[in-house]
Amino acid sequence: MVAAEEGGAAGAGPAAEASGGGPGSADVGLELQTLQERRRRQFTTQHSTLWTRRQQAVCVRRAYKKYGSKSAPNVILDGLNMTVPKGTIYGLLGASGCGKTTLLSCIVGRRRLDGGEIWVLGGRPGSRGSGVPGPRIGYMPQEIALYGEFGIRETLTYFGWLAGMSAKEVDAKFDFLIELLKLPNTSRFVKELSGGQQRRVSLAAALVHDPELLILDEPTVGVDPVLRQSIWDHLVSITKEGNRTVIITTHYIDETRQAGMIGLMRAGKFLAEESPEDLLHNHGCDSLEDVFLKLSKIQNRGKRRRSSFMQEIMATVPPPEEPVSFDLNSEISGEFGDNISLSNKEAEIPTGQPSDLPPDDEAGNEWTDMFKVAQLHHLKALLWKNVLWMWRNYGFMAFLFGLPVVETALYCLTIGRDPVGLHLSIVNHELNNTMDPCPKHEGCSYELLSCRYLQHLSKRGVILDPYEDYDAGLYAVQNGHAWGLLEFASNFSHSLVKRINENREAEWYELEGSDVNVWMDMSDQQIGNMLRRDMVYSLMDFSQDILSACDYNPHLAQTPLKFEKPVYGAIIPNFRDFAAPGVLLTIIFFLSVALTSGAMLIERNDGLLERGLVAGITVTEILFSHVATQFMVMCGQTALVLVFSFPVFGITCVGNMGIVIALTMLTGFCGMCFGFFVSCVCATERTATYLAMGSFLPIVMLCGIIWPIEGMHPILRYISFIMPLTQSTESLRTVLARGWEFHQPTVYFGFVSTFIWIIVYLTVSVLVLKFKKG
Numbered sequence: 001m002v003a004a005e006e007g008g009a010a011g012a013g014p015a016a017e018a019s020g021g022g023p024g025s026a027d028v029g030l031e032l033q034t035l036q037e038r039r040r041r042q043f044t045t046q047h048s049t050l051w052t053r054r055q056q057a058v059c060v061r062r063a064y065k066k067y068g069s070k071s072a073p074n075v076i077l078d079g080l081n082m083t084v085p086k087g088t089i090y091g092l093l094g095a096s097g098c099g100k101t102t103l104l105s106c107i108v109g110r111r112r113l114d115g116g117e118i119w120v121l122g123g124r125p126g127s128r129g130s131g132v133p134g135p136r137i138g139y140m141p142q143e144i145a146l147y148g149e150f151g152i153r154e155t156l157t158y159f160g161w162l163a164g165m166s167a168k169e170v171d172a173k174f175d176f177l178i179e180l181l182k183l184p185n186t187s188r189f190v191k192e193l194s195g196g197q198q199r200r201v202s203l204a205a206a207l208v209h210d211p212e213l214l215i216l217d218e219p220t221v222g223v224d225p226v227l228r229q230s231i232w233d234h235l236v237s238i239t240k241e242g243n244r245t246v247i248i249t250t251h252y253i254d255e256t257r258q259a260g261m262i263g264l265m266r267a268g269k270f271l272a273e274e275s276p277e278d279l280l281h282n283h284g285c286d287s288l289e290d291v292f293l294k295l296s297k298i299q300n301r302g303k304r305r306r307s308s309f310m311q312e313i314m315a316t317v318p319p320p321e322e323p324v325s326f327d328l329n330s331e332i333s334g335e336f337g338d339n340i341s342l343s344n345k346e347a348e349i350p351t352g353q354p355s356d357l358p359p360d361d362e363a364g365n366e367w368t369d370m371f372k373v374a375q376l377h378h379l380k381a382l383l384w385k386n387v388l389w390m391w392r393n394y395g396f397m398a399f400l401f402g403l404p405v406v407e408t409a410l411y412c413l414t415i416g417r418d419p420v421g422l423h424l425s426i427v428n429h430e431l432n433n434t435m436d437p438c439p440k441h442e443g444c445s446y447e448l449l450s451c452r453y454l455q456h457l458s459k460r461g462v463i464l465d466p467y468e469d470y471d472a473g474l475y476a477v478q479n480g481h482a483w484g485l486l487e488f489a490s491n492f493s494h495s496l497v498k499r500i501n502e503n504r505e506a507e508w509y510e511l512e513g514s515d516v517n518v519w520m521d522m523s524d525q526q527i528g529n530m531l532r533r534d535m536v537y538s539l540m541d542f543s544q545d546i547l548s549a550c551d552y553n554p555h556l557a558q559t560p561l562k563f564e565k566p567v568y569g570a571i572i573p574n575f576r577d578f579a580a581p582g583v584l585l586t587i588i589f590f591l592s593v594a595l596t597s598g599a600m601l602i603e604r605n606d607g608l609l610e611r612g613l614v615a616g617i618t619v620t621e622i623l624f625s626h627v628a629t630q631f632m633v634m635c636g637q638t639a640l641v642l643v644f645s646f647p648v649f650g651i652t653c654v655g656n657m658g659i660v661i662a663l664t665m666l667t668g669f670c671g672m673c674f675g676f677f678v679s680c681v682c683a684t685e686r687t688a689t690y691l692a693m694g695s696f697l698p699i700v701m702l703c704g705i706i707w708p709i710e711g712m713h714p715i716l717r718y719i720s721f722i723m724p725l726t727q728s729t730e731s732l733r734t735v736l737a738r739g740w741e742f743h744q745p746t747v748y749f750g751f752v753s754t755f756i757w758i759i760v761y762l763t764v765s766v767l768v769l770k771f772k773k774g
C-alpha cells in the first residue's frame with residue numbers, strides 16, 4: 001500500500017516536473033535520476049543470450065503465428081514474448097479464442113510458428129535430443145483425448161508406458177492419483193464417467209510420469225472448488241523444489257493467484273507477465289480480472305504510438321523501492337519492449353553453469369528423422385492399446401469379419417448367374433392364331449416345325465406366352481410382360497422345308513415364310529443378349545434334332561465356324577469368374593481402407609493422436625503399430641474371403657493358390673496404406689468418408705473390374721494403367737483363369753504395381769503427418 005502511494009506520487013511527480021520544470025532540490029533531483037534510470041532499464045532492449053533462454057523452462061521470442069491464407073490472415077500470435085522460469089507455476093490467461101491453445105501447441109512442438117523462436121527445457125521443440133515432444137512433458141489438452149473404452153487404470157498404464165514407466169511404477173502412482181483427483185477406483189470405462197471425472201483422468205494421464213514440464217489446458221473445468229484447491233496444492237507442491245514447472249490455462253482467473261507468474265494474453269501479445277501480487281499491487285486492483293480489464297483498456301487506447309502507451313503505463317506504476325542492479329542475464333519477456341512487463345525476474349533466473357543441455361539441433365525436418373528407429377516401450381504401449389481397443393469394440397470387430405463374408409456370399413449368389421423365368425411372347429400363325437398349346441412332335445416329321453423349335457427354346461428355361469396376334473404380343477413386350485416377340489408365319493414349316501430342300505431355287509415368299517420374326521426388348525443388354533443366344537442355340541438344337549431323326553448328318557446344322565475347347569476359360573464364359581478377381585480385391589482393399597482410416601480418425605479427431613505425439617511417439621511407431629494390429633485383422637478377412645470364394649462358392653481357380661493368397665494380402669496391405677493416407681489428408685471423418693466413398697467407384701470402373709480395359713476411352717486406358725487395383729486385378733485374373741505362374745510378367749507386375757502404391761501411400765502419409773502442423 002505504501003509502495004502504491006509512493007508510486008502514485010512518483011508517477012505524478014515526473015510528469016509535473018517535466019511539464020512545469022519545478023524546483024530543483026537535491027532530493028527531488030536524486031529521485032528523478034533514480035526514476036529515469038529505472039525507466040531506462042525497464043524499457044531498454046533487454047540483453048538476452050542463448051544461454052539465458054535455454055535456462056528457462058519455456059522461452060518464446062517474437063512469436064508470430066497466423067491461420068488462414070496470406071491474403072486474409074488471422075494473426076493469433078503477433079510478436080509475443082514469454083518467459084517461464086523453471087520451478088514456477090505459470091498461469092496463462094486470456095479471453096476465449098485469444099490463442100492460448102495455439103501457443104501451447106507450439107510450445108509442445110505440435111504446431112510451428114510462422115516467425116520467432118521457442119525454447120523448451122533448453123532445446124527447440126521437435127529437435128533431436130530435446131525430449132520435447134516426449135516424456136519430459138506432461139500435456140493435458142483441452143479436449144478429453146482419452147480412449148472411452150479404456151478403464152482409468154488402463155488409461156494411466158498406456159500413458160505411463162508411453163513415458164517409459166514399468167507396470168509396477170504405474171501401479172504405484174495409480175493409488176496416489178486416484179486419491180489426489182478423487183477418481184472412482186472402479187473398472188468403469190472412461191466413456192461412462194462424468195465430464196468432470198473424464199477431465200480428471202486426463203489430468204492424471206498428464207501427471208502419471210511426473211514430467212519436468214506440465215502443460216495443462218484448462219484442467220479445472222468442471223471441477224468443484226474443493227477439488228480445484230487440492231489440484232492447485234499438488235501443483236504448488238511439485239514445483240516447490242524448482243525442477244518441475246507448470247503452465248496452466250484457465251478461465252477461473254482468480255485461481256491463478258496461486259501461480260508464481262501470470263501471463264495476460266490479448267490480441268496476440270502479452271499485456272503483462274508478472275507475479276499475481278505484482279500485478280495487483282502495480283495496477284492497484286483487487287482482482288486479477290480488474291487488472292486484465294484495465295490493461296485491455298489501455299491496450300485498446302494504445303493504437304497510438306507505443307511510446308505514449310508506455311508513458312501512460314509508467315504513470316500508473318510505481319518504481320521498485322530498491323534500485324536494482326542491471327544484470328545481463330536477466331530475462332524478461334519484454335526484451336523488445338512489447339510486453340508491459342515491469343518486474344525484474346532476476347531472482348527466478350537459475351544461476352550457475354548450464355547443466356547438461358540437450359544438443360542445439362534445428363527442428364528435425366530431416367528425412368532420416370521420419371524413419372528413426374522405434375522405441376520398444378512406445379511400440380509395447382501402442383500395440384497393447386490397439387489390441388485392447390479392438391477387444392473392447394468387439395461389435396465393430398465382428399462387423400469387420402462378418403462383412404467380407406456377407407459381401408463375398410452376396411457377390412457369388414447375385415452376380416454372373418443366368419437370369420431365369422424370362423418371358424417371350426409367341427404369335428404362331430401355324431396354329432391358326434389360336435392359343436392352343438403346341439402338340440408334341442418327335443421323330444422325322446416336318447409338321448408344325450415352329451412348335452418343335454419352341455420346344456427346344458422352352459427347354460432353356462424361357463417361358464413362352466402365346467398370343468393371338470402380333471398386336472397383342474407386341475403390346476405385352478411394350479408393357480414389360482415379355483422380353484421379346486417371336487412370330488411364325490402360317491406356312492412356316494412348309495417354307496422351311498422348301499428353303500432347305502430347294503436351297504438356291506427357293507422362292508422369295510418361301511424364304512420369308514421360313515423366317516421367324518423377332519422383336520426384342522434390348523433395354524437390358526444382358527437379358528437381351530442371353531435370350532438371343534438361347535434362340536440361336538435352340539435353333540441349332542432343333543436343326544440337329546430333325547436332321548438326326550431323318551438320318552441326315554447333324555453336322556450339317558452347324559455353322560462352319562467351329563469353336564474348339566478354349567485354350568483358357570470355359571466354352572460358355574461366366575461373368576462371375578470374369579469379375580471375381582477385381583471384386584475380391586476390391587472387397588479386401590476397401591475393408592482395409594475402412595478399418596485403418598476409421599481407427600486413425602478416431603484417434604486424430606478425439607485429440608488422442610495429438611496427445612500421443614506430444615508424449616513422444618513418432619509417426620513411424622504409430623504406423624508400425626497400426627500395421628501390425630490391422631494386418632492381423634486383414635489376414636482374417638482375407639482368409640474368410642478366399643474360403644468363401646473358392647471352396648464354398650466355387651469360383652474358378654486353375655492357378656497357384658499361393659499366388660492368389662499372396663496377392664490378395666498384398667492388396668489388403670495396400671488398402672491399409674490407402675486408409676492411412678486418407679486419415680492423414682482428411683481433417684474429419686466426414687471428408688475421409690467422402691474421399692473413401694468417392695474413390696470407390698472410380699477405382700472399380702477404372703481398374704477393369706466390371707468391363708475390360710480395352711473397351712475404355714483411350715486416355716482413360718492410360719489412367720487405368722496406373723490405378724492401384726488395375727494390375728493386381730489383371731494379375732489375379734490371369735492366375736485364376738489361365739493358371740499362369742509368378743514368372744509371367746502379367747502376374748508379377750500385379751505385385752510390383754501394388755508394392756509401388758504401398759510405398760507411395762506410406763510416404764505421402766508419413767510426410768503429411770510429419771509436416772502438417774498448424
Ligand SMILES: Nc1ncnc2c1ncn2[C@@H]1O[C@H](COP(=O)(O)OP(=O)(O)OP(=O)(O)O)[C@@H](O)[C@H]1O
Pocket residue numbers: 067068074076094095096097098099100101102103142
Ligand atoms: N486449425 C485452425 N485453423 C484456423 N483457425 C484456428 C485453428 N485453430 C484455432 N484457430 C483460431 O485461432 C484462434 C485462437 O484459438 P485457440 O484455440 O488458440 O484459442 P484459446 O485461447 O485456446 O481459446 P479457448 O480459451 O476458448 O480455448 C481462434 O480464433 C480459433 O478460431
